[in-house]
Amino acid sequence: MKIKRTWIINGEKLEAEVPPMRRFLDVLREDLQLKGTKEGCGEGECGACTVIVNGETVLSCLLAAGQVPDGATVTTVEGLEKTLGGKVLQAAYIEKGAAQCGFCIPGMIVSSYALLSRNPTTDAAQIREAHAGNICRCTGYDKIVEAIQSAAEQWPVEAKG
């Protein structure tokens, strides 16, 4: 059995017909070929599969496709490139050397984008808390935090649209 859903994914309207309990991660990666979103642990521990649904970060490996509501706005790492904030974040991650092996980065930067869109803070404690669900085994997090602080300082560009 399949269910029908209409979603706005990275700004584009998509009419999907999917098994209701198929993991949203598999819909993104396999059905839509959006392979930027990664599967790390597959059990909600690592945050590599983080995407934004209606403004909130969620773990796409624990999300049944049918539970993504009709009309939902979804942003994956691919969608960030289309936004000014996403470009600022990408440049800041590169400049600060925030990525090493890179596997966690799609989820990490999606969490950064969700945080700064809501609250462009440079407060390290707030930044760390908002990324506590994204595990990185390379960098020790300091450079990631620096990159997000740097992006936050430049964030008004996004607010202006």
Added chain:
Amino acid sequence: MSTKTPTSFEEMDCAFPSSLAEALDLMADESTRGRPLAGGTDLMVQWESGVVNRPERSISVKGLPELMGISEAGDELVIGSGVTHMQLRSSDLVQKHVPSLAEAATTVGGFQIQTMGTVGGSVANASPAGDLAPSLLITEGRVVVANREREREIPVTEFWQGYRKIDLQPDELIIRFHLPKKSAESREYWRKLGPRRAQAISKVMGSCRGQVLDGQIQSFRVAIGSVAATCVRLTGIEEWLLNRPLNESTLAEVEKRVTEEVQPIDDIRSTADYRRWVTGRMVRGFLENWLEPA
């Protein structure tokens, strides 16, 4: 209807009712009934890992309007079962009236788990390590469940009947929680011990609500998780503390009594010995908070 156990998410069926009435109608009939699914942060993991067999059908109760919202009703807070951890921690009402619950919600997983997981789901999952349980227990509140015909109220202290066993009939859903507010003079505290602040399941955690007046303990409730098959109130300790002076001799004695009262087990997250010791320290630490101004 086939009766085979699905082996993949794709083989599973799920219904998406748009109202509570519709959901309860589905639950009422054995042919349409399914495993209630809220945020999925426990069930999706259990199904994927095989710890729990995949049901043929689920009923998604996520976001049902009747299960959302946090409001006041006299001396109580009313919290819908569909309220997420993120909504709990962000709620002024919860922060003010059951502050340990708001604090507990901040320690569940990370932001992603907090935006997905719900209070009803956490309670239904009935893990002894469920982080919201201690704060619910110390309110001495009620769980409201319903089937198509009627609502039923159960004291929170009786809802968890054993390891992962709850007082819920096959046709019922958890609807909301009625939690008596703390009084203005009382305080609540929350503490969680795990290997990491976020994304870690507790070794031991707990909450307390109490009142101390002129150095004397007027009331004290304490509940501890991960030390028994369910989260437990330490009623023997609570009774012993009543009307005692809050001083070093009381603190030393209570720490010793707690280590004798709890009966934790060894498991993958910790050992019985450590848990017993740390629970004593935790309860002592709770009481020490009253030696400082609020």
